[in-house]
Every structure is written in structure tokens, then in C-alpha cells.
Amino acid sequence: MGDAPLLAVEGLCVEFRSRRGAARVLNGVDLSVKPGETLGIVGESGSGKSMTALAILRLVPSPPGRISGGRVLFAGEDLVTASDSRIRDVRGNKISMIFQEPMTSLNPVFTVGAQICETLGRHTGLKGRPARERAIALLQDVGIPAPAQRFDAYPHQLSGGMRQRVMIAMAIACEPALLIADEPTTALDVTVQAQIFDLLREIQARRGMAMILITHDMGVIAEIADRVAVMYGGRVVEEGTTRDVLDRPVHPYTRGLIACIPDIRDDTDARAPLSEIPGLVPSVWDLQRGCPFADRCSEVLPQCRAEMPLHRLVDGRKAACWQRAGGEA
Amino acid sequence: MTASVLQVRDLKVHYQRRSFNPFAAAPPVRAVDGVTLSIARGQTLGLVGESGCGKTSLARAILRLNAITGGQVILNDRAIEGARGTELRAARRQMQYIFQDPYSSLNPRVRAGDIVRSPLEVLEIGTAEERRQRVSELFAAVGLRPEQQALFPHQFSGGQRQRINIARALAPRPSLIVCDEPVSALDVAIRAQILNLLTRLQKDLGLAYLFISHDMGVIKHVSDTVAVMYLGQIVEQAPRSTFFSAPRHPYSIALMSAIPSASGRGRPAERIRLRGDPPSPMAIPPGCRFAPRCPMATAACSQSVPPLKEVGAEHLVSCHLVS
Numbered sequence: 001m002g003d004a005p006l007l008a009v010e011g012l013c014v015e016f017r018s019r020r021g022a023a024r025v026l027n028g029v030d031l032s033v034k035p036g037e038t039l040g041i042v043g044e045s046g047s048g049k050s051m052t053a054l055a056i057l058r059l060v061p062s063p064p065g066r067i068s069g070g071r072v073l074f075a076g077e078d079l080v081t082a083s084d085s086r087i088r089d090v091r092g093n094k095i096s097m098i099f100q101e102p103m104t105s106l107n108p109v110f111t112v113g114a115q116i117c118e119t120l121g122r123h124t125g126l127k128g129r130p131a132r133e134r135a136i137a138l139l140q141d142v143g144i145p146a147p148a149q150r151f152d153a154y155p156h157q158l159s160g161g162m163r164q165r166v167m168i169a170m171a172i173a174c175e176p177a178l179l180i181a182d183e184p185t186t187a188l189d190v191t192v193q194a195q196i197f198d199l200l201r202e203i204q205a206r207r208g209m210a211m212i213l214i215t216h217d218m219g220v221i222a223e224i225a226d227r228v229a230v231m232y233g234g235r236v237v238e239e240g241t242t243r244d245v246l247d248r249p250v251h252p253y254t255r256g257l258i259a260c261i262p263d264i265r266d267d268t269d270a271r272a273p274l275s276e277i278p279g280l281v282p283s284v285w286d287l288q289r290g291c292p293f294a295d296r297c298s299e300v301l302p303q304c305r306a307e308m309p310l311h312r313l314v315d316g317r318k319a320a321c322w323q324r325a326g327g328e329a
Numbered sequence: 330m331t332a333s334v335l336q337v338r339d340l341k342v343h344y345q346r347r348s349f350n351p352f353a354a355a356p357p358v359r360a361v362d363g364v365t366l367s368i369a370r371g372q373t374l375g376l377v378g379e380s381g382c383g384k385t386s387l388a389r390a391i392l393r394l395n396a397i398t399g400g401q402v403i404l405n406d407r408a409i410e411g412a413r414g415t416e417l418r419a420a421r422r423q424m425q426y427i428f429q430d431p432y433s434s435l436n437p438r439v440r441a442g443d444i445v446r447s448p449l450e451v452l453e454i455g456t457a458e459e460r461r462q463r464v465s466e467l468f469a470a471v472g473l474r475p476e477q478q479a480l481f482p483h484q485f486s487g488g489q490r491q492r493i494n495i496a497r498a499l500a501p502r503p504s505l506i507v508c509d510e511p512v513s514a515l516d517v518a519i520r521a522q523i524l525n526l527l528t529r530l531q532k533d534l535g536l537a538y539l540f541i542s543h544d545m546g547v548i549k550h551v552s553d554t555v556a557v558m559y560l561g562q563i564v565e566q567a568p569r570s571t572f573f574s575a576p577r578h579p580y581s582i583a584l585m586s587a588i589p590s591a592s593g594r595g596r597p598a599e600r601i602r603l604r605g606d607p608p609s610p611m612a613i614p615p616g617c618r619f620a621p622r623c624p625m626a627t628a629a630c631s632q633s634v635p636p637l638k639e640v641g642a643e644h645l646v647s648c649h650l651v652s
Contacts, residue, residue, distance in 0.1 A: 044516040044517070044518060044519075045516055159606045160606075161606050162606070189379040189380055189543065189607065190379070190543065190545075190584065190587040190588055191379065191583060191584065191587045191603045191607075192379075192606060193587065193589075194587040194589075194602060194603075195602070195603075195604075197589075198602070216516065216517065217589065218517075219588065219589030219590050220589050222589060222590060223589040223590075256518065257517060257518060260517055260518055260520070260521035261517055261521075261546065262524070262546040262547055262549060262550035263546055263590060273525045273528065273529075274521040274524055274525055274550065275521065276518070276521045276522045276525060277518040277521075280486055280488075281516075
């Protein structure tokens with residue numbers, strides 16, 4: 001793995017304006033992805049996971065949203081300040097994205113083949129017969145049986161797992177350097193989910209593509225991410241290698257999140273109550289001064305409410321917590 | 330074992346489709362095709378299966394929300410599959426439903442307190458004063474504040490809405506609650522709160538739960554007995570510890586090995602992978618229904634239907650290869 005990051009997100013802020021004032025949904029997100037690496041982003045709903053993905057590709061609905069600060073460096077180029085035509089060239093070509101809901105992200109009135117050909121035509125200029133052949137090869141690559149017949153199928157004729165495979169075929173059509181997958185299997189059954197992850201892993205190994213995987217499922221992270229970033233209240237609160245973070249979490253939020261998951265491979269038979277994280281995710285309308293987790297944290301210090309903790313290297317990974325500010329775990 | 334709150338015998342739910350051929354009826358969708366199970370007081374039966382396997386059809390048929398094609402449903406020693414009128418109302422006091430989606434299952438124009446009171450009114454339980462008191466009790470029992478009775482559903486978070494759903498289900502003092510994926514729409518941190526609440530209520534009130542989920546971790550946490558459903562039938566049923574330590578049906582094994590685990594045990598290499606998607610209940614394969622996707626299937630599997638037979642203490646499996 002090369003040392004220069006393929007994608008570096010630095011201090012990214014996104015806010016939405018309304019009559020009630022500005023809602024800050026991202027509060028200085030820092031992330032980096034190296035070529036060929038898989039970064040998992042995990043967090044509860046409203047933590048800013050999907051917004052981070054949208055902001056990387058400048059897809060934040062605007063107005064009312066806008067990127068109010070920070071940089072997104074892709075291969076050294078800042079996408080936040082890039083021209084519109086340049087960003088269109090990057091989207092779907094250098095960086096592509098798979099969305100959560102395979103039914104709503106495909107157009108129901110066009111055949112899946114036509115939709116793949118559109119992507120190919122836009123970025124590679126491939127049209128007509130060669131485009132059709134390339135699209136069929138892509139459908140074959142993602143494990144769709146009888147790809148030549150499926151080329152002419154409409155989305156409603158395919159199952160959820162097949163539709164997600166079509167989405168993946170479209171996403172990899174232009175051989176992107178980075179694939180962003182936003183909860184790609186949430187709508188699918190576990191046996192189909194396992195098939196989709198095998199496919200993504202195989203494509204990644206074959207093409208050396210980097211991947212950002214957004215999920216709320218720690219199990220999925222354990223399975224396919226090399227590194228993981230835990231998001232809370234529009235910030236990354238802990239980031240490190242997957243094994244470090246899952247086996248020895250240092251941030252109180254990460255610890256709580258891991259403790260409240262019932263695990264089928266847990267050998268204890270006693271049915272003790274699950275541990276809970278009391279309270280709710282903070283509202284985006286509240287102006288954050290201190291740590292966003294302070295109100296729900298069991299180890300809160302006076303300092304936590306007054307000042308935002310900075311990322312520090314703790315036990316081999318980055319964590320933003322005043323408890324760990326001394327550097328020990 | 331104490332007396333059963335619910336017994337289901339050979340239950341069938343078939344949906345008739347409209348036929349476009351005037352000379353032949355379309356074959357029915359066999360959503361539930363011969364299910365037998367029972368739940369004792371204070372116990373939880375965890376029902377797992379992929380989408381489309383008939384979990385929800387089964388649950389709705391038990392509550393008489395769906396038409397029953399065949400079989401028996403016995404609630405507190407009374408057969409209710411043919412109950413009508415007052416008899417059905419009496420049965421409905423004893424069984425309630427918690428829905429999956431905390432957003433669409435609450436009427437947005439009705440205040441939380443009135444939502445919780447509605448089953449008491451519909452089922453004509455108690456006087457106005459008693460109902461008012463019961464609603465306050467229920468709000469306290471599920472961890473909501475009394476003044477929240479006056480709020481509308483949109484003013485609550487997902488977890489709080491699920492608490493309103495639970496309070497509504499508890500209102501007529503049922504002995505059976507069907508929980509249909511009650512936590513799958515919630516975040517993990519909130520999920521734990523709701524699961525703990527359900528467990529506490531069960532202990533305090535002696536409720537029986539039919540708990541439907543596709544999440545094995547949740548099933549392991551709440552169940553006393555686990556039943557695995559595939560294409561309208563139960564393929565394996567066993568006490569929780571037996572099931573999780575030694576599942577026998579190839580589908581149960583595949584289902585368990587497909588689940589990613591945060592603890593990092595059970596790496597991808599030791600997995601059984603299923604090919605293809607779950608088949609449709611409109612075109613049920615001959616013989617064992619799982620045979621076309623089964624990694625261990627032999628020629629015999631697609632010829633005859635394997636019976637559900639006992640392979641250990643209270644451990645039922647329907648597979649030709651398990652003896």
C-alpha cells in the first residue's frame with residue numbers, strides 16, 4: 001500500500017440554512033483513504049456518514065446545504081473548489097458511488113443495459129455495439145447469470161440482490177480509483193449480503209480499487225474494512241485499524257456502541273441485559289461547543305462541555321476525547 | 330413446561346392470485362404452508378427467516394389479520410381460527426401486535442396518549458376514568474413521561490415511538506404479543522434500550538412473545554426457543570442453547586455463517602455460501618424446498634419432501650441428510 005493517500009478529507013464542514021438558522025451536519029471531518037484500501041465509516045443515523053459521502057462528490061443538495069469549510073483532496077486536487085465540469089468528470093469515473101436502496105437508485109423506465117451504457121457513453125465515449133458488449137461483460141463480472149438476456153431487463157424484473165449487482169456493475173464501469181458504498185446491503189437478506197460482500201472484495205482485489213464503506217453494522221466493518229472511522233455528531237471521534245478499534249476501543253462512544261450489540265458468537269449463555277447508551281443523538285440545531293457526546297458519556301469531565309477535544313494518537317489510533325488526552329488508553 | 334398460551338397446528342395461508350386465463354385458476358401463493366408451533370407463558374419463540382419466507386403472513390394469520398386457509402390456532406385453550414364477532418373480540422384482548430416500522434404504525438394526527446388509549450376504547454375495556462389511569466400507568470411502564478401524552482408522533486424519536494407502540498400493545502393486558510421486527514428500524518444504541526424494555530416487561534407481566542426477526546444476534550438475545558422458516562415452512566426448531574451451539578439444518582448453518590460478527594470470530598473462509606436468491610412462494614420447488622440452493626443436496630432431496638422429525642430433545646429438523 002502506498003503512503004500517499006488517494007483521498008484526504010480535511011476539516012470538512014457542511015451546513016444547511018433555514019429560517020431557524022444554520023444546522024451544522026458536518027463539523028470538521030478528517031479522513032484519509034490509501035489506494036487499494038477499504039475504509040469503513042460507522043455511526044448512528046444522523047451522525048453524518050452519508051453526508052460525508054455526498055460532500056466528497058459535491059452532491060450535497062444546494063441550496064439549502066453548502067460545504068462551509070475544509071478540503072477534499074483527491075489525488076492532490078481539491079474537489080471543493082474544482083469547476084463544475086471537472087467534478088462531473090470525477091463523478092462516476094474516478095470516484096463512483098453505490099447507494100443503499102437498489103430499487104430507487106435505478107430508473108424504472110429504462111432497461112438496466114441502457115443505464116449501464118449511459119455511464120459508459122458519458123465517460124468513455126463508448127456507444128452502440130461496443131458499449132453493449134462492454135455492459136454485458138460487466139454484468140458477467142458482477143455474477144449475473146445469463147447477462148446477455150438481463151441486459152434488456154427492467155429493474156422490476158430483478159431481485160434486490162440482482163439490482164444491487166447491477167448498481168455495482170454501473171459503479172465499476174469506468175474502473176474508478178475509489179468506490180463509495182453507502183449501506184450497500186442494508187435492504188438485502190443476510191445470505192445475499194454475504195454474496196455482495198464477496199463480490200466487492202473480489203472486484204477490489206482484482207482492480208486494486210480503494211473503497212469507502214458506510215454502514216451502521218459493526219459486523220460488516222469487522223468483515224471487510226482495513227481501517228474504520230467512527231462518526232458521531234458530524235465528527236470522526238475515533239479512527240484506526242479495524243482490529244484495534246473493535247478489540248480495544250478507546251473512545252467512550254465506540255465502547256458503548258460495541259457493547260450494545262448482541263453477538264451470536266458470544267459464548268456466554270447468561271441473558272444479561274444489553275448495555276445501553278442513554279439519551280439521544282444531539283440535534284443538528286444545537287450549536288456545539290464541547291464534545292458532541294458529552295451529554296451521553298459516562299466518563300464526562302467539566303472540560304468536555306467547554307471545548308471540543310482534538311484528535312490525538314492514543315494506542316496506535318486517533319481518538320478525540322479529553323479522557324484520553326494524556327495519551328494513555 | 331407450563332401450559333401453552335398459543336398453539337398453532339398445521340397452519341396454512343395461501344393467497345389467491347388473479348388469473349389472466351379464464352379457463353384455469355392461477356396457482357396460489359403458498360406463503361405459509363403447514364406450520365406447527367407452540368409458546369408457553371412467559372416464553373419467547375424467536376422466528377427467523379429471510380424476507381418473503383412467510384414470517385409476517387404467519388404472524389398476521391395468528392392474530393386473525395389475514396384469512397387462514399387451513400389449520401388451527403389455539404389461544405389460551407380456545408380455538409380461534411373460526412372465531413367471529415364477540416368471540417373474536419375476546420380473543421383480541423389477549424393478543425397484540427408490535428409493528429416493525431415505528432413511523433408508519435402511528436397515526437400522525439392522533440396524540441400519543443389517545444393512541445395508547447385506543448385499544449381500550451375499541452375493545453370496550455374499563456370506564457373513562459379507568460382508561461385514563463391505565464394510559465398513565467402504561468406511559469410510566471415503558472419509560473415515557475406523563476406530559477408526553479399530549480404530544481403528536483412526529484415529536485418523538487424512533488425509539489420513543491416504538492415505546493408508544495409497546496404501550497399500545499400492553500393496554501388490554503394481553504397474554505401474547507407478536508413482535509414483528511420491533512427493532513430492525515432502530516439504531517443499535519436505541520435497539521438495546523428497546524430489547525431490554527421488552528425483556529423486563531416479559532419478566533414482570535409473564536408475557537409470551539412471538540418474536541420475528543431476521544437478525545440472529547437479536548434472536549439469540551431474546552429467545553427461549555428458535556424456529557427457522559424457509560419458504561412457508563419451519564425447517565428447524567430447537568431450544569436456544571441447542572440451536573446456537575449445534576444447528577443441524579444446512580439452511581440454519583448457512584444463515585448463521587452469513588452473519589458478519591464484530592468480534593472477528595468466524596472468518597469468511599469457514600463459511601457456507603448460498604448461491605442464488607430465495608425462491609418465490611409462487612413456484613415452490615419439488616421435494617425439499619431448500620434443495621436448489623443447498624450446498625449438500627443429493628438427488629433424493631429434490632424428489633421427496635423431508636418430514637419435520639425429532640433429532641434430539643425438543644430439536645426438530647426437516648432434512649433428509651440429518652438423522
